[in-house]
Amino acid sequence: MLDQIITYLESIDPILAAFYATLFTWGLTALGASLVFFFKSMNRALFDGMLGFTGGVMVAASFWSLLNPAIEMSKGEGFVKVIPAVVGFFFGALFLFGLDKVLPHLHVNFKEAEGVKTPWHKTTLLVLAITMHNIPEGLAVGVLFGGVAAGFDGATIGGAVALAIGIGLQNFPEGFAVAMPLRRQGVSRFKSFWYGQLSAVVEPIAAVLGAWAVLSFQPILPYALAFAAGAMIFVVVEEVIPETQQDKYTDIATMGFILGFIIMMSMDVGLG
Template sequence: MTKDLLLGILIPLIGTGAGSACVFFMKKELSLSVQRALTGFAAGVMVAASIWSLIIPAIEQSKSMGNFSFLPALIGFWFGIIFLLILDSVIPHLHMNAQKAEGTKSKLAKTTMMVLAVTLHNIPEGMAVGVVYAGFLTGSSEITAGGALALSLGIAIQNFPEGAIISMPLHGEGKKKSLAFLDGVLSGAVEPIGALITIFLAGLIVPAMPYLLSFAAGAMLYVVVEELIPEMSEGEHSNIGVLMFSVGFTLMMALDVALG
């Protein structure tokens, strides 16, 4: 494994860890408006990454199919949606500011289910990084080293506020700062693991790359629509979530085009 590849799949985790470390430097919990702003930003990054880093390359890799070049992207996208729908239904988890847990019934602690919710959210992000780096390693002309790095950086940037959103409320509920920080980091640990598994699978099935790219896109957009958009819109009406969504979207788009 090259140093660049290792760094690429670890960058998102570094972003999560840096955000989780906010628990050591900030005394107060994040206000609802700040949480909405950060959630909107994360949603914008994920939507832009799904389009520019995943769906467009998937279609370009299938251009030999002519008018049906959209088909692998369509199929992979729906498999990604269904995959996250299944995980969402079976893994017990609790979203921020929610009173009722989702998934199968469980006696897990509230804080544990909050961490599981973020972990579930991070699975498609790790897959996205893994499949993009796999595409680069297999010599795909549609995926460059800069494009793969742009995706890792974009996800790391949106992971920073996610780390803070998970660690600070946990501390606010009475958990020690060190343990709240550790929970925040652990919620992001699934990303490099998912990336490595995806790279391995993609190496075995190179012709499946367009399907894997769009699969990751579908999984990421499921998280955006099912979790992030409702969270950024809850409470009294405010435009902060939409504005930060736009900031995240344009930032990720600019990164992908500039570095790709």
């Protein structure tokens, strides 16, 4: 079945393929958010483990699916060959740094909001925090599908599908991470679910823009791949990992990270 999916995505317009792939990742976010219909509270150890898993997937995807192909497809030798990856990675991290300082948001395990001061409700701030995660994730999928269509060495349809699957897997706990805290604050089950899935609506948009940009300006592909990687690593270090260190389940979060990394690495190498 997976071979059929890969063949189908390879046969259609790459922008449409990126859109379909991120509809899948969005759907898994919604699936995670739907747990509020079945549970009244969340187990903190499980929650921290899931967040760690998310971080592991993102770090593995950043190297195996993004940085490594970016370096492989760059021209030159030695330090010259790594310049596009260095430049893209730096500006990707810088972009998320700026977004983190400007966009009002509230992390799940923290009490103080970040970004510009605003009277926005806590619900909105929680959704925006996870939305920040999803911008580089959607961009990464779109850029990789665009690279495959452009025929760049190092960009494969299997790798693009593996990336989408990995991001979808780590989106599941992200949907849960938004919906369940809202439920604990007294928000209805449906509204908690709605806001949880809404946090990933940006992924198909970012994917379409990423695929279009690469197809329109092909020389930017290695820079774009590294840009997405830099943005994802910034999210992991600045947000995901600190969120897992606020309670006594740090070892569980660490093992979740290791598991997520292994799964994402295995999928990328196996499918790519």
